Amino acid sequence: MADRYIEPDTPELRARWGNFAWTDENAAKAKDIVARYPEGRQRSAVMPLLDLAQRQVGAELNTQGWLPIPVMEYVADYLDMPIIRVVEVATFYTMYNVAPIGRFHVQVCGTTPCMLRGSDDIIEACKKRGMKKGHTTGDGLWSFTEVECMGNCASAPMVQINDDNYEDLTPERLDAVLDALAKGETPKAGTQEPGRHTVEPSGGPTTLTAMVTENHDYRGEW
Incomplete structure (x- = not known):
């Protein structure tokens, strides 16, 4: 919880x-x-x-x-x-903060799909920056919370930072996001997997392929 x-x-x-x-x-x-x-x-x-x-x-x-x-x-x-x-x-509702919060609220999903995809390593990357669950770092920059599923299982592991989701993370990719935020930059939200744009399969679609390639409407065939 x-x-x-x-x-x-x-x-x-x-x-x-x-x-x-x-x-x-x-x-x-x-x-x-x-x-x-x-x-x-x-x-x-x-x-x-x-x-x-x-x-x-x-x-x-x-x-x-x-x-x-x-x-x-x-x-x-x-x-x-x-x-x-x-x-x-x-x-x-966890989108409301009922205690003081840092400049950036880092919410790491630790539910099963994210855990199987490496969320423990994501949590360790946060800890290396001095983050501790339920606390704000001394510089006021980061608050850290481990949360339940936020609905991005197809692009796990993920974190939500303030209003944005960052998905397909590795510790290195998370570090890049956090470094950018600390510098006042705006990193790209969403998937951090090169070549991936949303949550489409890594190798492309394997079912209903004509819907993608030909804009085919399958509904009349069902």
Whole structure:
């Protein structure tokens, strides 16, 4: 399971985030998000609003962002819903960070397909950079979490770093991605396998081949 430790609500936390409010830009976005839902169902907007709030916190801190308790209270008040319901959502879904996070959140999949394809070596590569599960490095650059399957089994092993997936990894390929991020560069997301573009078979398709070569529609034959 992914490590989930909610940051305690302290006076210092209140002093820093107790006056959280949408920026003008995010206030307009929040209004548009809520308007997508029928009257009386505005609480359905809790997930996109938590994401918006996390990104606003991240912009202030130059990190991926996280959700302090006062920020979750703000979202709860905005949607007129009990704070416990907001906390339940934020702590259930791992895309929400409920404790301070580094500039880059490195989430390594350790589930069986990735493990069989070398995720243990990927984790070791992270550890060599001082990363430790559930912690942020001293320079504030990296936070490391081991997570469950993120749906990229066909291009395992993979990691998610902030909003991007990096797939078909080796320790060397991961090092190249992390080096680029540390330099302020934007490495190519997706597969890191040369010559591979998505998750197509390494040797090309072996079934329904005419669909690829001739744009053939097989449905009439089924």
